[in-house]
Amino acid sequence: MVFKKMLGAFGVGGPSVDTVLSNPNTRPGLMLGGQVNLTGGSHDVEIDHITVGLVTRAEIDGAEEEYDALVEFHRVQVAGGLHLREGQQLSLPLQVAMPWETPVTDLYGQHLHGMTMGLRTEVAIRGAVDKGDLDPVYVHPLPVQERILEAFGRLGFGFKGADLERGHISGLHQSLPFYQEVEYYAAPQYAHTVNEVELTFVANEHGVDVVLEFDKRGGMFTSGHDSYGRYHAAHADADRVDWAAQVDGWVREALDGYQSLHAGHGYAPPAQGYGTPGYPPPPPGYGQPGYGHAGHGHPGGHYKEEHHERHGGPGMGAVAAGVVGGAALGFAGGMVADEVFDSFGDEEGGDEEA
Template identity: 65%
Template sequence: MVFKKMLGALGVGGPSVDTVLSNPNTRPGLPLTGQVNLTGGSNDVELAHVTLGLVTRIEVETGGGDHGAVGEFHRTPVAGRFKLNAGQQLSIPFQVDMPWETPVTDVYGQRLHGMTMGLRTEVAIDRAVDKGDLDPVAVHPLPIQERILEAFGRLGFRFKGADLEYGRIHGVNQTLPFYQEIEFFSAPQYAHGIREVELTFVANPQTVDVVLEFDKRGGMFVGGHDAYGRYTVPHADADAADWAQVVDGWVRQALDQRQSFFASRGGFPGMGGGHGYHGGHQGHGGHRGSGVGGVVAGAALGVAGGLIAGELIENAFEDDGGDDGGDFGDE
């Protein structure tokens, strides 16, 4: 797309840029490829650099509550300093390696309500930086993530929403400064003991940490509380287990708990054992994300209703220098 703000940032008659993705669909750990097409303006110009950045919306907790902020979480240099002559057309191929912890935005072709992702092209001349419009990117789950999401749907859990929470999860080796929460309403067979479940994936090249937070119902004499679980599953086990049975085991273990965190009880079939909790987020004050309400189409997630697209990016993090980051579009 051609940056509408390029003239304002780099001067009238400056260069224009059109970033083209080979395929906007990708997965965590896989490359995103394409080319940055530059067209020189009315004068020769020396560009300081061309850089691509992955941009998303994150919920940040402040004293007055949560608010959505938008910012860049991964940068890839495309070109260093070079001269672009007047009227010159130049195409620069690129490859952006998606971080393994990149949040999932789409499942079975449907956008998760509350999720958005874009690739932003930054073109810089000395003392002038243009951060232009965003090319939308769809991040699909890894096979092991897809099996687990499908298992929740098979068991009757209903998708509630998804968002990104700023902070870190206790006991998890996390490289990004945020984590994704995918929220489900309880399935009928567990509704007597659990209201909702929040699911977080933290992936690396060999395994995925599955972090669960259960909002438990209280009884006549006992108040409700949260239960937590953490399990490590190898990518190779995606097709090596009945994941509905595995997830059912996780949920029933939470129902049997009498404490606020999981005691170590070993693993389940087809996966590595583990335990832990989804609380004590560093820099997050132990806050539980409220998630984004609404539903999204997709039978595999046990979801009803029509597709609700993710929100458009409107604001930027403070370190973006006040730039509004642009909008997703086709122009």
Template identity: 55%
Template structure:
């Protein structure tokens, strides 16, 4: 996976940068590997530093509607200041940990509709920061996250959409400035009681917080409806188990 850009800080004759991801698919908490390839232009260049940044498209709610914005959520320095001679070529490898709360973009190779994550290379030349185009990044779920998602599907839930919401979920250990919501249409056995279910994963090194939000249907006069939010915790070791019964109990508790 490559993107190539003429660094605008120097314009014509400036150096170019190629960023190559050798692990274009990662898991939360995994390691992103790649290299930044520099080729000097027609003039000498002093580069103050190179940074690789993970970015995501995030939905922001306003009083009059909703908008989206590209937000950085992890930044890593690739190299200290360096001097690049005309025509000189340099390859700078990097390996950085991906935050455990990094949202999932694909499940078994299938991309989740609505998700957009990328890797952006930032090169600082003469005090000016040049931001390269984002290179897409795919994130597969952790084994226990995959087990939980499989459980929802086994119960008859159907994936509807996924997005990232700006803000924090109260009462959780959330560290990123946004959270992911994976929405499912209600399975037939729950359809009389709810319209849909949204799932949020907040993973750490040892466990995963699961926030389950059920859109309950109201009674005959509309009473008792609305969103119900429950919090659960699952250890990574649960990836060795069938979690269908556990998820079923969560849904019934919420309803």
């Protein structure tokens, strides 16, 4: 923050904390660096530990309705067992490895509406914990994620919004307790079949799994339903693939595959993916009827299961360099350059879900 925040839990004359990030712009898989600056108060104190945690907002299914809650999803200890003297100033380095599954909050220098992300500093003095500082973090997409998002815009999909859903996606390994949904209005060439599309990335050090969920239109004698597709994209292929053509193929395959699957036809693997250079070996069942299409509704293999309960990576490069305008990629009207932390309200000092 730009000011030192007094640690209110320790009363007047207590120490203050000011966390400064070297660069609040980052990507999944990168290190977020900075320092925690402590200033002693009017008396000596013993600090049990100082930790920082990544926090965001996620949608949670309650007993009666859905609600948003502040969720801490990654925590790192900065220091422990410190003696802070009266008036003493300490500067402690911090490094946070951004999880590969960290959701995207920004694209082309604009904030992705519906997303919030912050780094919260906690100071514990003799067992009393004070959430003393909250700093915004701006997460930009990995190169392959960026190319896929670009492709949706180039194909004419219109950005609707983004949010985080508490839960897990069936059949995929997730380390975080939520997944991000990027929602689009259907492009004109698919509008006769689809109302909306939801895009989810689940990334790791090798690439990203791409999950597409389609809200399909109903016919004269049939009701609408959801259909699904799941694909893989390698980090190494970010600049090797015609992503507009690839995404168009994914969309058409997922929509056609649902009907073919239920008509008793086999499943055709995508033109680019498992088994081609730069991709890992195919998982069990790949190429068999039903792989990548989980049907619709509950039960019966819906991809998204609600639950209540790594390091390195590509360099930042030209993060947030507006090489391609957001309006041309379907993001006009859906992205805002507002103050990200307005949506946190007064909860930064309250409880969170671990």
